[in-house]
Structure formats: structure tokens, C-alpha cells
Amino acid sequence: MFTIPLGENARLSPLEPLHAQEFLDHMDRARPNVDPWIPWAARSTDLASATATLQSYADKQAADTGRIYGIWLDGTLVAGVMFTRFDGPAGMCEIGCWAEEAAQGRGLVTRACRELVDWAFGERGMTRVEWWVAPGNTRSIEVARRLGMTREGVLRKRYPYRGTRQDSEVWSVLADEWPPAAEVAPASAFASADKTELDRLMAACLGAFTNTDGTAPRLDAIREVFIPQGLIIAHTGNGNEPFVYDLDTFIEPRAKMLTDGTLTEFSEWEVSERTEIFHSIAHRSSEYRKSGFRNGEWFEGAGRKTTQYIRTPAGWRMTSMTWEDF
Structure with missing residues (x-):
């Protein structure tokens, strides 16, 4: 066997x-x-x-x-x-x-x-x-x-x-x-406590936006997984300047859209990732997908993220995340 x-x-x-x-x-x-x-x-x-x-x-x-x-x-x-x-x-x-x-x-x-x-x-x-x-x-x-x-x-x-x-x-x-x-990370990689914790942080970050099946989004989870000085950057491409958010300016408009009916049945999830850990710092490259209803119309999307982490006295935390949609 x-x-x-x-x-x-x-x-x-x-x-x-x-x-x-x-x-x-x-x-x-x-x-x-x-x-x-x-x-x-x-x-x-x-x-x-x-x-x-x-x-x-x-x-x-x-x-x-x-x-x-x-x-x-x-x-x-x-x-x-x-x-x-x-x-x-x-x-x-x-x-x-x-x-x-x-x-x-x-x-x-x-x-x-x-x-x-x-x-x-x-x-x-x-x-x-x-x-x-x-x-x-x-x-x-x-x-x-x-x-x-x-x-x-x-x-x-x-x-x-x-x-x-x-x-x-x-x-x-x-x-x-x-x-x-x-x-796809080999099975041995999942035995690492550090990798398991980084996986958990990413799942909590992406899951914070979910409002499917009547679930309320939990945007406060973003503050839990990031350091207080964390940055979130949207790269729109086409020669445009990126949008750079601190945690407050990132969370506020998204919390509104996820609760006022603009975005419903929304979720976002990783489809592949590569994580590199260098002692007390780490980097993760991801591809993701998302779907839901925007103003009543079904949509699906995909994109890429890069995420940086550091190990703090309280455990691993995200320091920055940059994303771009396909």
C-alpha cells in the first residue's frame, strides 16, 4: 500500500x-x-x-x-x-x-x-x-x-x-x-511552521472580503495580518501611476462597497503561489481569482500579487502587498 x-x-x-x-x-x-x-x-x-x-x-x-x-x-x-x-x-x-x-x-x-x-x-x-x-x-x-x-x-x-x-x-x-x-510547493514545505503561518495570513487577508451566502466581510482582519505601517499598492499598468494606500485608505471604501450592495456574493482566492523565506523576512508571489456581483452584474477576474512579510515579536505579519489585475 x-x-x-x-x-x-x-x-x-x-x-x-x-x-x-x-x-x-x-x-x-x-x-x-x-x-x-x-x-x-x-x-x-x-x-x-x-x-x-x-x-x-x-x-x-x-x-x-x-x-x-x-x-x-x-x-x-x-x-x-x-x-x-x-x-x-x-x-x-x-x-x-x-x-x-x-x-x-x-x-x-x-x-x-x-x-x-x-x-x-x-x-x-x-x-x-x-x-x-x-x-x-x-x-x-x-x-x-x-x-x-x-x-x-x-x-x-x-x-x-x-x-x-x-x-x-x-x-x-x-x-x-x-x-x-x-x-506547487512539495509536501515537505507544508511541514514548516513558518510556511503554515504565512499561508494562514494570506487566507485571512483574502477571506476578509468574502460576503457570499450572507457572510459579513471582516475587513478588520486586514489590520490583524499587516503591521500598522503596512502599504497596499494597486498597479494599474498602461503607464499610469500606481495607487498607494495605507491600511485606513484601503479598508474604508472597500468596506462600503461590500456592505452597501455594490459588491455581493464576492470572494477572492489564490490559485497558485510561490513563497520564499529568508530567516525573518519572506516574499510570496501569487496568482488569484475573484468573482461576485457588481451592481447586480456577475463578473469574474484574475490577477497577480506580491506580498512581503517580516517576523515580529507577535509573529509573522505582512508589510506590503502589490497587485495588478490581468
């Missing part, structure tokens, strides 16, 4: 029928979080049904139509990823994920999904990897975003769940869009 390290004393390995009892124990912990999104979570309630779930994936793997893998943290099964559909002749597959609370917020699922996408494109020659998700499953949507997937649309009332028909969002990434291996 292969094992792929994911950092933080975590590993990715095939999940097989012999793991049925461990899988059942994990499902009992995870069910409140995953039951609405993973159909077999409600069906895997005893040893026989848990075994049947894993056997169904063993049968899919034998037929080359699906696979399932577990994520173990400190020796305990806490999450997993899967090929829910795998069609080699068509060059298309679908991946999915789940996690109990102990695995959330660590990036383990995203790293595991990158391994699956790498394998699908690099080893099996797939053309398209899909991600189907309920609109309310915000954690799963964030994974799709971090993988650089594109939201293609919504299939309305696609399937029933406990008497109510549910929508499905469809996200995807194509082989020619997938970053080369050099652009």
Missing part, C-alpha cells in the same frame, strides 16, 4: 474494506459535518454498511471507474478524498472530499486533492477534472478555488436530499490549466 506524506504528521493512503471499523469510527465523528454533502455518510452507520461503502469503491477501482483514499493525522483517520467518477476513455473524472472537525483548517484536504489531480493529469492523461458541490458547502467550494478550478455554473434542483431537491455547482480544471509541479 502506498503512502504519501502530507506534512503535520499526516499521510494519504488508499482506504480499503479492511479499514471498515476505523472508517465507521471516523464517520461517527464526521457525520454531523459531512452528512448533508456525502450521500454514503448517512448510510455508513454500522460495520456492515461501512464495509459495503468501502467495498463499493474497491469494486470501482477494479473497474477503473472510481477510487477512495483516507487521510490519517497522527495515526487517526480524519478525512478523505475520492474519485467519485473516473472515465479513462473519455479523459474525464470527478473528485470530492470530506473531513471531520479535527482535520479542518489544516490544508490537508487541499494537499491530498492536489495529489489526485496531479495523478489524473500526469499519470492517466486526463483532460478534465470536475468538482461537483452543493452551493452551501463553503468548505468544499474553497478547496475547489484553492485548486485553481473554474466555476462553470449551477445545475438547479439536480438531486433530492431528505425530501428537498438540491442544486449542484460544477467546477473544473483542465490539463492545460494545471500548474506544473515546480509551481
Whole structure:
């Protein structure tokens, strides 16, 4: 059985029928979080049904139509990823994920999904990897975003769940869009406490603008991740002078737009990054995407960021960020 390290004393390995009892124990912990999104979570309630779930994936793997893998943290099964559909002749597959609370917020699922996408494109020659998700499953949507997937649309009332028909969002990434291996940090890099902290700061910074599904933006998070003297610079190109903001002048107009109806269902996320750490200073180059409604009209955008960090007595903080849209 292969094992792929994911950092933080975590590993990715095939999940097989012999793991049925461990899988059942994990499902009992995870069910409140995953039951609405993973159909077999409600069906895997005893040893026989848990075994049947894993056997169904063993049968899919034998037929080359699906696979399932577990994520173990400190020796305990806490999450997993899967090929829910795998069609080699068509060059298309679908991946999915789940996690109990102990695995959330660590990036383990995203790293595991990158391994699956790498394998699908690099080893099996797939053309398209899909991600189907309920609109309310915000954690799963964030994974799709971090993988650089594109939201293609919504299939309305696609399937029933406990008497109510549910929508499905469809996200995807194509082989020619997938970053080369050099652009994706190796698993060993994620074991670094410094890198983990820089990832957290960037996620908090970008997440401060989110107002999807009724979420209120949290622009004060910008002050938490930057030093008080931080600068944020917008490079518009075309020979124009850049806009240079301190934290107050950057936050105030954006807080207004995100709460007065100008920008709704807005979010912004990284699709690739390269981070270099030099003792107590660091630099990060990112590509990002964003989407939402501007004055009632749907829009999508993309661009680049460079971010500088220093290690302060209170921990890592951002000192400056420069961005430009494509």
C-alpha cells in the first residue's frame, strides 16, 4: 500500500474494506459535518454498511471507474478524498472530499486533492477534472478555488436530499490549466511552521472580503495580518501611476462597497503561489481569482500579487502587498 506524506504528521493512503471499523469510527465523528454533502455518510452507520461503502469503491477501482483514499493525522483517520467518477476513455473524472472537525483548517484536504489531480493529469492523461458541490458547502467550494478550478455554473434542483431537491455547482480544471509541479510547493514545505503561518495570513487577508451566502466581510482582519505601517499598492499598468494606500485608505471604501450592495456574493482566492523565506523576512508571489456581483452584474477576474512579510515579536505579519489585475 502506498503512502504519501502530507506534512503535520499526516499521510494519504488508499482506504480499503479492511479499514471498515476505523472508517465507521471516523464517520461517527464526521457525520454531523459531512452528512448533508456525502450521500454514503448517512448510510455508513454500522460495520456492515461501512464495509459495503468501502467495498463499493474497491469494486470501482477494479473497474477503473472510481477510487477512495483516507487521510490519517497522527495515526487517526480524519478525512478523505475520492474519485467519485473516473472515465479513462473519455479523459474525464470527478473528485470530492470530506473531513471531520479535527482535520479542518489544516490544508490537508487541499494537499491530498492536489495529489489526485496531479495523478489524473500526469499519470492517466486526463483532460478534465470536475468538482461537483452543493452551493452551501463553503468548505468544499474553497478547496475547489484553492485548486485553481473554474466555476462553470449551477445545475438547479439536480438531486433530492431528505425530501428537498438540491442544486449542484460544477467546477473544473483542465490539463492545460494545471500548474506544473515546480509551481506547487512539495509536501515537505507544508511541514514548516513558518510556511503554515504565512499561508494562514494570506487566507485571512483574502477571506476578509468574502460576503457570499450572507457572510459579513471582516475587513478588520486586514489590520490583524499587516503591521500598522503596512502599504497596499494597486498597479494599474498602461503607464499610469500606481495607487498607494495605507491600511485606513484601503479598508474604508472597500468596506462600503461590500456592505452597501455594490459588491455581493464576492470572494477572492489564490490559485497558485510561490513563497520564499529568508530567516525573518519572506516574499510570496501569487496568482488569484475573484468573482461576485457588481451592481447586480456577475463578473469574474484574475490577477497577480506580491506580498512581503517580516517576523515580529507577535509573529509573522505582512508589510506590503502589490497587485495588478490581468
